[in-house]
Amino acid sequence: MKGKQLFAKKIAEETIGVLTEDEVLEKIEFPKYQEQGDLAFPCFELAKVYKKNPASIATELATKTKSSYFSKVVSEGPYVNCFLNKKHVSKEVLVEIQTKKEAYGSLSVGQGEKVTIDFSSPNIAKPFSMGHLRSTVIGNAYANILEKCGYKAIRINHLGDWGTQFGKLISAYYRWGNEQVVRQDPIKELLKLYVRFHEEAEVDSRLEEEGRLWFLKLEQGDKKALELWQWFREVSLEEFKGIYKLLNVNFDSYNGEAFYNDKMEETIQLLKGEGLLSTSQGAEVVTLEEHNLPPCLIRKSDGATLYATRDLTAAIYRHKKYQFAKSVYVVGQEQSLHFQQVFLVLKKLGFNWASQLEHLPFGFILQNGKKMSTRKGKVVLLENVLREAIAMAEKSIEEKNPTLQNKSKVAHDVGIGAIIFQDLKTDPQHSVEFSLKDMLRFEGATGPYVQYTHARACSILRKSNRYNGNESLDGLSDEPSWSVVKKLMDFPTKVQESYEQANPSEIATYLLSLCREFNKYYAHCKILQEDNQLASRLALVECAAIVIKEGLSLLGMQAPSEM
């Protein structure tokens, strides 16, 4: 990275009055092909100013740009190509990583400020679906990235534990439910009831009515309704916590929608006080005509509250409680309009912190090109998938490394890692077709591939019994190791990009490229070989292990040292 800065400085010195150092820095690119060097500066812009052809400008600049940091600077067509001094730069990079260890790549932009991050948020009495998996792993990874950037992340699981759906469920339970049956396998039975409700409601419209009525009762504190709700919530949460344990995800708060019940009246009064509420078709709404958006529904015509009311209340509560610098919602893209509305209503209420709210949408998990639907009962249960992944990892270990210690722990880390990585490697915004086959794949561009690379690196370090990381090194200048060093140099930039774009997949794809380079290196160089480069090679292996482990940790994955 310093090389880039220096290159920019040198170029700027030669183009005084035309380009500033920062402008040069912006234009510098990384050539695609190794023969073209490590850094490149295109001269098209200068050609316009100097009214000369870019190639001759490049030639001129190339001869003038010199530093002990560069091994050579040459022109190639309209580009000035810079080759860094491999030995010099690699030594500096390796020492930096060895010194900073897992703190390598950390940023301080957050300055310890708080960011609340609302993610996972499954619905009570429904199975934990693949869609919630996305929210969970993306949210958790983004929270880790925020922390890497100096923020204090507050992880909030905004449980879907309130709403009309519970009226429907209670109604269904009273119609067809049986306590014994539900106790045996709560979520599965409750889902059955929920699905049946929707099936029957299609032919009998009175059911919808009844469901709404039960929810109203629930909201008014009806004892029987509350008891059932409480029961549904408890058994569900228990099951969810099992999944979080498997995924190794923790929350600072499980305050779901119900938590805001007694706080919503205040929000409604606030809206009323500001004169924002109006009545429309019997419901109370905040109009957003000036933004060309449909109105935000605050209270239904039957007096019950809505999703938006709860989200408004939650935002206000969270700001009061945490004084966040940012508040992020990792929720599916189908809710984009909803968040747009909620954020605008808060702005209309005069909260200047409304601009610090951010919806981080993600795409659907599709089945045959269509969104999965819980209502029709067509869901793939996450827990089964996780268990299957672990079992497959176990089988793999039996085949490949039967004498491994800690087999079950490693199988867990690898199986879960495969699932998490599969999800995080694609851009969150993109919808993805559900594929069990891809999730359970351990070869190629997968989590286990990255973990395996790490384990290999660790294995070498273990075998080099004399290496302790304190040997003085003189750097490496061969091509295979240089490719790895360049990747290692990229890590801080990637951390920053993944933060700025709120995109964990930046880290995942980066790790794949680093591992690819490392594995090439591993295949082509004998590392444990007694010569005067041994310490440098081992340092390279150690640094690769550090960065891979830290990268995986940002994604919420473990990095076993053997597998």
Place this chain on the structure above:
RNA sequence: GUCCCAGUAGCUCAGCAGGAUAGAGCAACAGCCUUCUAAGCUGUGGGUCGCAGGUUCGAAUCCUGCCUGGGACGCCA
């Protein structure tokens, strides 16, 4: 109908604050384990970057229109 998102190799995806020869993985085929973990590495084949215009010295990348798929659009969340 209005708005949002996507369309890159047979499949899954990178690349998209414009830049040199469009990259991986899977699948197919051909190789590499008496030497650091073969969950790996090497090679071969495979592309009108949805279509048509435009901006630019230069477009997969930016703009406009169209086509295709998905989603959202008042009492679900």
